[in-house]
Amino acid sequence: MDSSLHKHYHDEEFDPRGFIDTYFYNGTNDMFEEVVVYLITQLFKMFSSEINVIEFTDANIREFEMWRNKEPGAADWSHAAKIVCELEGKSEEWEGKEDKARRAVKRVVKCDLTKDNPLEPVVLPQVDCLLCIFVLQVVSKDHQAFCSNLKKLASMLKTGGHMLLIGTYNNSGYMVGEHKFFSLSYDEAFIREAVCDAGFIIENLEALPTKKTSTFSDYDHVMFLIACKEREV
Numbered sequence: 001m002d003s004s005l006h007k008h009y010h011d012e013e014f015d016p017r018g019f020i021d022t023y024f025y026n027g028t029n030d031m032f033e034e035v036v037v038y039l040i041t042q043l044f045k046m047f048s049s050e051i052n053v054i055e056f057t058d059a060n061i062r063e064f065e066m067w068r069n070k071e072p073g074a075a076d077w078s079h080a081a082k083i084v085c086e087l088e089g090k091s092e093e094w095e096g097k098e099d100k101a102r103r104a105v106k107r108v109v110k111c112d113l114t115k116d117n118p119l120e121p122v123v124l125p126q127v128d129c130l131l132c133i134f135v136l137q138v139v140s141k142d143h144q145a146f147c148s149n150l151k152k153l154a155s156m157l158k159t160g161g162h163m164l165l166i167g168t169y170n171n172s173g174y175m176v177g178e179h180k181f182f183s184l185s186y187d188e189a190f191i192r193e194a195v196c197d198a199g200f201i202i203e204n205l206e207a208l209p210t211k212k213t214s215t216f217s218d219y220d221h222v223m224f225l226i227a228c229k230e231r232e233v
């Protein structure tokens with residue numbers, strides 16, 4: 001093919017239907033397997049990738065499995081599915097939404113972030129997206145440990161992947177029943193530096209000031225942070 005004779009599709013007459021007829025139907029050409037079947041399969045794998053849950057305590061894993069298996073006595077999370085459906089404008093489909101979330105969980109893996117290799121002996125491929133919700137501050141005994149644990153989490157994520165980190169500012173503890181549990185207190189300046197030092201670029205950081213009057217937990221903001229992993233550290 002002499003490429004100097006070729007037309008440019010954006011400034012010459014390009015017939016989209018002719019293009020579709022030529023390339024995207026089975027039997028009209030021998031590229032169907034690679035430009036249709038192969039690509040749809042790749043996209044399917046990419047967008048139907050399933051969720052790994054990592055969790056530390058056996059009791060928490062058990063509680064989670066009860067919800068996942070719809071066992072009698074499982075915690076009721078229907079309100080969460082209803083909120084999502086309302087946000088999507090489909091408030092009538094919350095049961096299907098919750099079941100879809102259950103099915104999306106591929107496996108539950110035990111994880112101890114205080115270990116050098118937190119998932120040992122399991123090896124998971126690096127993931128595209130990591131959600132860490134109210135974990136780092138309760139697992140880390142001091143700021144140095146927080147930074148070290150954050151780096152361990154970062155190592156589970158692909159470069160270019162995203163981390164959603166949710167936590168609270170100036171939170172020293174929280175009550176569960178009559179027990180008070182530790183939380184590492186930090187502020188926005190600390191989290192910005194820790195996340196950047198762990199190899200991320202912060203794309204969005206919002207913090208909602210609390211309006212609560214209850215005393216179960218002493219946080220003053222709920223933080224929502226999205227960061228992109230720029231490099232391995």
Ligand SMILES: C[S@@+](CC[C@H](N)C(=O)[O-])C[C@H]1O[C@@H](n2cnc3c(N)ncnc32)[C@H](O)[C@@H]1O
Nearest residue numbers: 055056057060111112113114133134135138139
């Ligand atoms: C306050 S709970 C938050 C749970 C849940 N993400 C939520 O939003 O409700 C703290 C979580 O930290 C986990 N955790 C505690 N110690 C840990 C450790 N050493 N390594 C990993 N996770 C740990 C607990 O198992 C628990 O899931």
